[in-house]
Amino acid sequence: MAQITKRSEDYSRWYLDVIQAAELAENSPVRGCMVIRPNGYAIWENIQRTLDDKFKELGHVNAYFPLLIPKSFLAKEAEHIEGFAKECAIVTHHRLKQVTKNGKTTVIPDPDSKLEEEYIIRPTSETVIWDMYRKWIQSYRDLPILINQWANVMRWEMRTRMFLRTTEFLWQEGHTAHATAEEGREETLQMLEVYRWFAEDILAMPVITGAKTANERFAGAVETFSIEAMMQDRKALQAGTSHDLGQNFAKAFDVKYQDAEGKVEHVWATSWGMSTRIMGALIMTHSDDDGLVLPPRIARIKAVIVPIWKNDEEMAQVVDAAEKIAAELRPIIGTVHIDKRDNMRPGWKYGEWERKGVPLRMELGPRDLADEKVMLVSRHDRNKQPVGFTDLAAVVPVELERIQQDLYDQALKRRKEATFDIDSWDEFTKLFKGEGGFAHCHWCGDGDCEQTIQGKTKVTIRNIPFDRDETKGECVHCGKPSIGRVLFSQSY
């Protein structure tokens, strides 16, 4: 097993090493597209399950729309096309043809199968969905429509990174239609709150909620909101977005409804999404130089029992005891894995489960068996404690909760230590030339000024936090009046 590069040595390589060591994902033969391996996909399945339950609890239903979108659809919303045109894969033919050249057989697109209207592979599904909504919406009684879709999308980015920016990625995209602007805005904010809850309570990842600036807004949105998390290298990562689309898509796709008074109006829309990118955030938030660290609430395997033995007789006894412990704990905490492999020694197994991020390990050998206890070890802080068999059912869930809370507290502490109020351009450039972090600064509100800052420093406004300091001040860059602080950081 290759060594994991230390974070302090090369953060990017560390990130890739952790993904490899924990067998989460691997590059595929397709440019920018990764294979999500079983260990990684198990995390995604837990993410899906948890979010899906929450969406449904709030009245949403799932549906599925096609992968391919008629090219003309994308042109209907002016800003939307501008935002996505440069990163679309296009389907131009529907058939291959075998050709033999110099004795070698290859396939080419059959010229006779060229499509009249080309399709693009969806970079997001607003357009197909709104084309259908036009047919489904006539009256205020048809509203609201609260649909979510779990899907893959494709964006042909110049530079890809595992999980954070892959050409194809998995996500959920919610698309809702409402009778009023207020209701649309309410839905947008409600879903942002779902993402905040999910990031903080499930992934133990503290986030800052707020509105995006006009420059950073989703193509076609009236307002975009985001949750922003800080990674261990102090860069920001946008972990989820919720968009108030106003009537832009309803107008582009001519979706109208008649209200109770008989008046006809365009409907109001929202869309919101969280993608496999969140897994990159999860990895970078908690993991350490020994590999993956997972919060218990999102880990597939909550605890692993490593039995220790010297001979067949001991093995039988120890494994038997492990089975009983696992059977008792499973109804309480979920999956408990017993590592019965007899071709490796305990020390190797400890290392392997640490790399893979299993939150709790229980060491169980003949000596423990005699004392009726196990050695309970937590992945994130290596805390070791002997626990009596009869206490396990009470202690293990408490320990898992402790881990969950610890990881959140650690992440929050790291963020606080790297967050500053900055009031001068000197300090600003000094911070971002050095260690970086989150900077709450006054900003004049001018998009050109924002872009100048980005051009000079690579620093962008992550969002305008809901709970920002609204005392007046002067723009950190141009000195013009500001009505409050916004969040600046370098980002992924």
Place this chain on the structure above:
RNA sequence: CGGGGCGUGGCGCAGCCCGGUAGCGCACCUGCUUUGGGAGCAGGGGGUCGAAGGUUCAAAUCCUUUCGCCCCGACCA
């Protein structure tokens, strides 16, 4: 797409400059001894060197093209 680096068994690498038909460590398989923080010994299997084309009696080594990965830049809900 521009600059830099790199593609050799599952992983990490050597060989390439000065062409002669592939080697090391780990992993893997078999056996025995082991098993409380990454076990030891013995035996064994696996690659034609990212791909295509060219030069040559001969190419992992030289030339051309191309694909992919990593870093920086540009770009990027």
